[in-house]
Amino acid sequence: MINQPKIRLILELVIISAIISGIAYIAYYSIEENAKEKIEDQSMLLSIVTDEFMGYYVTAGVAFNNMILQNPDLIHDRPNLDYVLSNYTVHLASQIKSVEVLSPAGSLIGSSPNASKIELSDLYFGQKDLGIGTISTDTRLLPVGYRIKEDGKIVAILVMNVDIKALFEKWAQSTKHSDVSLYLFRLDGKLLWSSVNNTKLKIGRNFGYSKIDGMYLWIEPVSGIEGFSVAVISSNAIMILWYRDLIYLIVIWLFVAGIIYIFYRKSIQYEQEIQSLVNEQRFQIEELTEQKKRFEILKKMYDSVILVEKEILNAKDENAFLQSVCDRITETGLFDFAGIAIPNDKKVLRYKFLSGNGKQTVLKVQNEMPNNIRALLVSEIAFKSQKIYVGSPQDISTFEITEYEKVWMEKVYKANEWKSGISIPIFQNEKIFGILSVFSKEEDFFTDDVKALAEIFARLLGNALENMEARAKLISQLFESQYLATHDPLTGLLNRIGIMERVDNVIARSKREKKYMAFGIMDIDDFKLVNDIYGHSAGDALLIEFGGRIESLLRGEDLIGRIGGDEFVMVILVNSEEDIDALMSRFERSLAQPFKAGDEDIYIKVSAGFTLYPKDDNSFDALLRHADKAMYIKKEMKNKREKFWGIYKEDI
Incomplete structure (x- = not known):
């Protein structure tokens, strides 16, 4: 028959296994998300680079448009136009190999030497002035068309034959992401360029992320042309499976280690139970003494809460009120330090209102810290989590701390011998206004009842700040109405x-x-x-x-x-x-x-x-x-x- 300890052991193993399996799944999911972020970044980068490349041809088109506006007869003079186009290619980007000009109906008006005849129907303009063709199987060049306009009317089409493949391949080599395949399509689905030889790709019609046939795709629109870029990861699936197998091995190892730990814990449990019987009577005596001490502490704290409530009724100046609150807390004699830290313009906490024995030390060390460096440890923990933090400020073993935070711990917490502390967010209109931090030289000072009173303090402060803010807004609105009565709202000048x-x-x-x-x-x-x-x-x-x-x-x-x-x-x-x-x-x-x-x-x-x-x-x-x-x-x-x-x- 299974006894009670064995049932507990089985339940503990099941719980630990479930937790670790959940962690393994989360790790797997995060790797998959990283793959999605990579293809998103690459697709957006290809879209941006395409816009930059197409900007060259827009510039060339605008320059030719201006030339036609200055000399309208040029498009009707074939010999002169051919001569201009022959010289024009010299000044364009090196990727433009030849140039030709078509009429709005598609007939050839003029061309540079060696220019291949382009059909107007091959160019896809959509809503843009810049139209894109498809890469020629003979020349391997991509025709890029620009609409030449005069008084808003299209008078000609400038076609630039571009070595787009060499341009994009040089860029693709510099990205150093061999596991990502890149594609560039026209909006009608025709492929313009790809970084791989495999040009058979199933894609959807929606921009953003999609998964088709085991392929992870990100489709990004290109603003400069009627087209879109696609980034794909396929081989990364192998890497994800490898990570998943590795996670399974870690789960097995943790499972075995958990079993060893549980058996070890059970071996010492009986010894602890015996010792607890010996200490029980002593604990009861100490508990009665502690309860008497807590009662005295709570009485002093209740008295200070009443004083703060009275000051709230008469509070007008925010700074004076908050400083007074810190003074009232330390005047009880229960705490060594009380301070309110406010986030600066770098979203980093700095004490602005403080009182107690450690005041000068805190100000001195704080002034030595750069304004953009987080160092206030327990206050920062409460600020980030937006929850109350209670514990020893000298033992933050569950958090990785920076060099500046180590300095703060040594020169502030340890130097002042603060052994327990509480940091409470002060909310103003549902947003964090600051952090109220109180420290004591006694260990485990902040019990649940003391913590509850500290929360009341924080709520009182938040309510008082909201009342003062509302009063300030009302005064501001009165001044604003007076200002608008005598000033022009557009220029800010007098009316x-x-x-x-x-x-x-x-x-x-x-x-x-x-x-x-x-x-x-x-x-x-x-x-x-x-x-x-x-x-x-x-x-x-x-x-x-x-x-x-x-x-x-x-x-x-x-x-x-x-x-x-x-x-x-x-x-x-x-x-x-x-x-x-x-x-x-x-x-x-x-x-x-x-x-x-x-x-x-x-x-x-x-x-x-x-x-x-x-x-x-x-x-x-x-x-x-x-x-x-x-x-x-x-x-x-x-x-x-x-x-x-x-x-x-x-x-x-």
Whole structure:
């Protein structure tokens, strides 16, 4: 009859075997995943390289297109076109062996010497201007076509016969992945190139990973042409089987070792049971003593929790509140150190709030560490796992530690004789704000009840931080609404209301400094064309840059604003009209630099008008009308004016 120990032994063996078998399966699966990642990388790399190669031929096509645009009669002059194409091949990439030009209907217009006749139907363009043929069995060259356009209409097809095989084979040799087979297909399924002689390959129509007939494939689209790249691994299956057999051997070895360990454990079990009977009475006495000590500890911790709850009600400043929490924890006399570590811009924890006997040591060692180096050990463990970590900071035997972490252990944990610690994530709006770490010189100090109170601390901190954040957001929204009331949302400059609110201050300054207040308005000539040609987003970008250029020429106390459309207002102090001329001359030089409209550079012209206060002693609206009148006089004369700005006179 099977006794109880034997049943337990069998169950333990079954459990250990199941666990190790699971590990073996996971290892096998990870090797298979590595194979998938390799073919994904190679397929994407082939796609990128293909785009790069095809970029050469797009450049050649664009250059020829420009040549035709400059000399439209060239495609109708066969002798001259042949001569041009003969010389044109010299300047192209070395892989282009010959060039020919076809009409939109497919007839030959011109060619370089030794060019083979290409049928237009052999070229696959799809939605691209660059079309791909198939490799010729005679010349082993790949025809690459480019649509020559004039005013959006196709007038000819430039065909470049390319030694694509030599180009790709040289690249494939440099990749050093002999176990990966590479293929390049047109979108209609015709093979353009492969790194192996076996060109019979079954592929699906979906991009990404697939497994067909025991082959692992990754299909990646090529953006430069209507095609896709394929990477395949087949021989790697042998390697995976070899790894699996090796894992089976390791499983057998672990199984035998587990049996030996279990029998050894059972041999000492009886000795331990006898010893436990001897120690039981002693343990009971020590447990009663420990319970009394724990009760005193918990009472002090409850008192500190109550103090923190009271501070939460009055908490306004986040930094002061968090520092106060650390102080309250160490003031109980239970802990040697308490600190809150916050992740920096490198996502590395650094103590920002700390209290206790080890404070200076922690700051000194922390300041010696580079900002991008993780070193805080137990805090980092809690940060990575997003779970509470409890244990001895001097015994992290289950983790591999770096040289910096070894320094932290020696100079912080061991130097301060911290024997137990707890690190708790502080969550703010479901994201980790930081890690609260508390250390003690007593071993095994953080029992379940102490741990539970520490968790309450962390939740209180998280709730307090969320409340302070919500309060700060509300204040920020109030300030933002005030800002938007007086500022243009596109350029960030003042709007009409913002200018009106501040113009009285400028008038007061002009009186104190005995200067004129120049009130100016400026807009962009024919700005509507920019929106019509390049789009409203390009127009918005131009307005932003335009406002920035004006602002860069003004002083900090001057006013600049956008009051609508492409109209900008300036309010500045000047000694005379010559000061306005000098400022506008500088701005005219600034306008000599092009503005960006999408990918193109454009140049603009502007018109501006000014009126001088107190010569023109009127209301804000009247000053605006007078400056606007002076500007429109210049705008009407934009084709025959000497300067783009003018100054209002009462008689105009």
